[in-house]
Amino acid sequence: MTHTEAAAALEGARFEARQDSRHEDLANDERGPAELAEWARITQLLAGTDDVYDPQGDVVVQAELAADAAAAAAREAELREAQRIAARADELQALRELGTLEQTEPHTGDEVVRDELTRRAGGYVQADVDAWLARALAARLGHYRDPAAREAAAGLLHPPVLAHAALLAVLTQLVADADVDQLPFAARLATADSEAADELAAFLTRAITPGSRA
Template structure:
């Protein structure tokens, strides 16, 4: 029964909602100054700076305004614009569209927004794939499905939905696919990447299955259920066994392997 204590079916996970961007008083203050300063010359900015300094002195006398983040940001922005126009040619007026600092911030904002959008798309893809794999589990056809790129993250999502309970059938499915080089695991790069995406028991299970398959090529998956049990209960021992079997296979395949050499030396 999945999840533990639940029925055989479960509702689909809620769709991912776009997170709200946190309010940044300092950024708001700088933007207010820039909108107000558009078209101002050096004299007008200097007057606005003096006004901001006066307001800051007044605020410093009140404890409830001592931590005015927006006010400090506005003062700092007026000071920056004052210096910017002081360094510019006489008669220059402020234009945010030609302000390198503003343009750099806008570019950073656009990049951050694109990254957030990409994260949302990936989260939606993972949720949809998790729904698909869950449906296949309920139909009993998960083992017949080949994994896709990114299914390691889908495994994590299914585990999260189950309240953190390890999903043994999904782990076994991924381990078998990795050992047999199915789906995206046909690519060696995908198998290498999985080492940092899957937990040690799954990786150990896959290594042990691969070693056993080389030892007994005709063995059926159902005959190697013990590999999953061993990898889960004793991952270090299972890993050592997989390494030992792999070494034995390599030595058996190589006529000049160390074991053969020792045998000839002792003869």
């Protein structure tokens, strides 16, 4: 497309815009003004040159195409992540029904899956899933073997789960042969008052830390 052809297209767009303005149902249509503005831009781009318009060399068009591609890729990634979460939630639910959830190690992203299970339950807290995650975090099982995953958990898990994990971790250090199954009160304390449970865990940690004063 040459400058002359672009100018002719611009005039045509202006004529269409004037015609549309006379019709109430078309007056607020955003496509007309957008098309008019684009023809004006292309005409200006070619003004004073003998160049032929090429979308491949139009940085504005290429930027828009790149943005569209990035948005499409982001939507695809979101869809894949939603499908992964749903599939993992189905898996954990099946393990719960089989009574083998406690024997399963958590995976990266299970914190979000926990929220999905809660959503499916209408917002009710999934106590067994919370206890499972707390125990895994306290014992550093699954992806919680990685210090970075344990650090990230502080921003992903709810305060009662974190407080429960902290209590379990310190109590199993205080009593060497203690089993988490012997400590159901830790979950009740964390659920009742997670802040107080955190403070208790910190206090007990001081008691068993060499060189500290309880």
